[in-house]
Amino acid sequence: MKTLKVALLGCGNVGSHVARILLDDADELAARTGARLELVGIAVRSPDAPRDVQLPRGLFTTDAEELVRGADVVIELMGGLEPAGTLIRQAIAGGAAVVSGNKALLARQLPELSALADTAGLQLSYEAAVAGAIPILRLIRDSLSGDRVTKVMGIVNGTTNYILDAMDSTGAQFADALAEAQRLGYAEADPTADIEGLDAAAKAAILATLSFHTPFDLGDVHCEGITGVTAADVAAARDAGMVIKLLAIAERVEGSGGEEGICVRVHPTLLSRDHPLAAVHGAFNAVFIEAENAGELMFYGQGAGGRPTASAILGDVVSAARRVVVGGRGRTETTTGNVRAVPIDDIQTSYSIGLEAKDETGVLAAIARIFTEHGVSIEAMRQTTHPADAGQTDSATLRFITHTGRESALAATVEDVRRLPVVREITSVLRVEGN
Numbered sequence: 001m002k003t004l005k006v007a008l009l010g011c012g013n014v015g016s017h018v019a020r021i022l023l024d025d026a027d028e029l030a031a032r033t034g035a036r037l038e039l040v041g042i043a044v045r046s047p048d049a050p051r052d053v054q055l056p057r058g059l060f061t062t063d064a065e066e067l068v069r070g071a072d073v074v075i076e077l078m079g080g081l082e083p084a085g086t087l088i089r090q091a092i093a094g095g096a097a098v099v100s101g102n103k104a105l106l107a108r109q110l111p112e113l114s115a116l117a118d119t120a121g122l123q124l125s126y127e128a129a130v131a132g133a134i135p136i137l138r139l140i141r142d143s144l145s146g147d148r149v150t151k152v153m154g155i156v157n158g159t160t161n162y163i164l165d166a167m168d169s170t171g172a173q174f175a176d177a178l179a180e181a182q183r184l185g186y187a188e189a190d191p192t193a194d195i196e197g198l199d200a201a202a203k204a205a206i207l208a209t210l211s212f213h214t215p216f217d218l219g220d221v222h223c224e225g226i227t228g229v230t231a232a233d234v235a236a237a238r239d240a241g242m243v244i245k246l247l248a249i250a251e252r253v254e255g256s257g258g259e260e261g262i263c264v265r266v267h268p269t270l271l272s273r274d275h276p277l278a279a280v281h282g283a284f285n286a287v288f289i290e291a292e293n294a295g296e297l298m299f300y301g302q303g304a305g306g307r308p309t310a311s312a313i314l315g316d317v318v319s320a321a322r323r324v325v326v327g328g329r330g331r332t333e334t335t336t337g338n339v340r341a342v343p344i345d346d347i348q349t350s351y352s353i354g355l356e357a358k359d360e361t362g363v364l365a366a367i368a369r370i371f372t373e374h375g376v377s378i379e380a381m382r383q384t385t386h387p388a389d390a391g392q393t394d395s396a397t398l399r400f401i402t403h404t405g406r407e408s409a410l411a412a413t414v415e416d417v418r419r420l421p422v423v424r425e426i427t428s429v430l431r432v433e434g435n
């Protein structure tokens with residue numbers, strides 16, 4: 001049986017499990033691949049660093065470039081833009097198939113790296129980069145290649161779902177829930193990428209690129225994270241029978257000139273507790289897809305963590321290695337759709353607006369007038385009145401849910417309501433999906 005040389009770059013949360021599986025399941029992987037997958041080395045910063053997974057010391061090296069030379073398959077699990085990007089280019093130049101989970105890099109350089117791999121006839125695979133263990137990219141690229149996707153909507157960041165779920169179910173504090181997500185290996189090396197929505201935005205760009213056959217990068221994604229979501233927002237959502245989730249959404253929309261485009265966005269979103277995505281707890285991910293002929297599809301599974309992510313990596317490794325065994329070119333990406341990215345201002349959505357106002361005659365009328373001026377229709381309104389604090393008149397907490405309207409009109413409504421002298425503070429503005 002043929003032997004293929006596999007080089008692993010990085011041995012952290014994911015890489016350590018990939019190495020363990022390559023070593024422990026070598027015979028089974030060989031049977032499935034038709035070749036033995038020999039782990040020839042693991043590039044790390046510190047070979048002697050303590051690791052949860054015990055691996056032979058002799059496999060470790062600090063010379064990643066040397067390791068890449070001569071490899072048949074290179075698995076990049078270092079993360080970050082550099083040296084990961086350069087090493088992937090060197091791997092392709094050296095004739096290796098590449099498997100990576102590095103969404104931060106791919107969301108910026110996917111078209112260029114795909115073109116390099118295509119030109120060389122090599123496979124570049126990155127199933128682990130989006131929704132961890134869920135085989136979502138394979139599904140979009142292969143199973144839906146004869147259909148037309150109209151919308152993709154999902155929970156694609158485990159860390160933020162873990163935090164929002166803990167705040168909702170146990171009343172946990174944001175910082176404590178984040179620390180636990182880091183301890184469990186869900187968070188990025190710098191968790192800012194998770195909580196500011198950038199990790200989900202990178203995944204949204206990759207999902208949009210494959211779903212709409214057009215290159216989208218991070219700069220095309222409207223991105224809001226969860227750092228502004230307060231315990232009060234979570235409690236108010238709960239009172240209203242709703243839940244807050246960080247959603248990544250890419251959909252076909254009509255642009256301001258009437259032409260079709262794609263809006264890609266990530267933001268905290270209010271969902272009814274009856275919505276299937278509301279039942280996605282902990283670090284789990286789920287992705288909804290709407291396609292013209294298939295209709296609605298939904299996929300659920302572990303989106304983060306070393307072992308689940310390693311499963312997606314190994315799937316890509318076996319698939320790439322099989323192609324090396326049977327021969328033939330790597331898969332070519334189709335990026336021929338050529339639809340443009342449209343700004344979030346052009347989407348149709350609905351808002352939930354929370355505010356504190358004076359509790360006096362005419363307040364509601366003044367607010368309703370502004371909604372009318374912008375052509376925004378109110379679907380529901382709820383008022384809670386608080387007794388006067390020392391030195392303050394009575395105040396009222398108001399929460400409006402609008403009917404669907406154009407984002408630009410909804411945002412302008414919020415700004416004009418904010419300027420009303422009777423409005424003390426806009427406490428939250430959240431988009432609502434699926435109502």
Ligand SMILES: NC(=O)c1ccc[n+]([C@@H]2O[C@H](COP(=O)([O-])OP(=O)(O)OC[C@H]3O[C@@H](n4cnc5c(N)ncnc54)[C@H](O)[C@@H]3O)[C@@H](O)[C@H]2O)c1
Nearest residue numbers: 010011012013014015044045077078079101102304305309
């Ligand atoms: N952890 C997850 O749940 C998860 C899920 C999907 C995708 N990913 C992606 O997989 C990749 C790895 O994630 P992780 O959680 O295992 O990260 P990690 O920080 O735990 O591990 C990174 C490893 O790379 C090594 N490394 C980094 N820079 C290096 C350099 N310059 N030279 C040599 N070694 C270097 C580190 O020593 C470490 O062993 C990232 O791109 C991440 O976004 C992670």
Ligand SMILES: N[C@@H](CCO)C(=O)O
Nearest residue numbers: 157158159187188304
């Ligand atoms: N930090 C990412 C890892 C999986 O890509 C998350 O929390 O989802």
Ligand code: NA
Nearest residue numbers: 127130132134
């Ligand atoms: Na995946």
